[in-house]
Amino acid sequence: MSKTTLTAALAAAAALGLAACDVQKTDEGHVALPKYEVTKTQEGRVDLPNYNVKTPDVEVGTTRKQVTVPDVDVHAEKKTIEVPKVTVTPPAEERQANATGKQ
Structure with a gap:
């Protein structure tokens, strides 16, 4: 399941990265x-x-979150697991335009 989550996170990061290109x-x-x-x-x-083409900087990592996970007996319990974390930093020109309110 963690490979599926990582694959989904990478696909989402790639989609975000392409959408944020200058x-x-x-x-x-x-x-x-x-x-x-x-x-x-x-x-x-x-x-x-x-x-x-100036691509954004994309950081993909994990962070610990507590989520409710069903156990084998279908009783939910809280566990801390690694979940995807994506940070997208647009190119410098776009950051500067956003900071000054120009677009």
């Missing part, structure tokens, strides 16, 4: 496809756009 387009893309008749009359050229 992506800026740095170059326009362009595609010039080759033109064909019976023979090629023009060379093709593909210029893909460039992006700078």
Whole structure:
């Protein structure tokens, strides 16, 4: 069960990490496809756009929490177990904009 919990925590952290990315387009893309008749009359050229991606810092760890866990006799008892803890820190520019109230 702890592998399932860890897998779920990592999946959640990955989803949060991707959602908090700061992506800026740095170059326009362009595609010039080759033109064909019976023979090629023009060379093709593909210029893909460039992006700078600043990902957030994501910390995944555990913390101890007391939760109610059923025992074998279906009686609930409190146990302290390791539960996932995820901390997401957005890129520095976003933190600064949030601190000054700009968005």
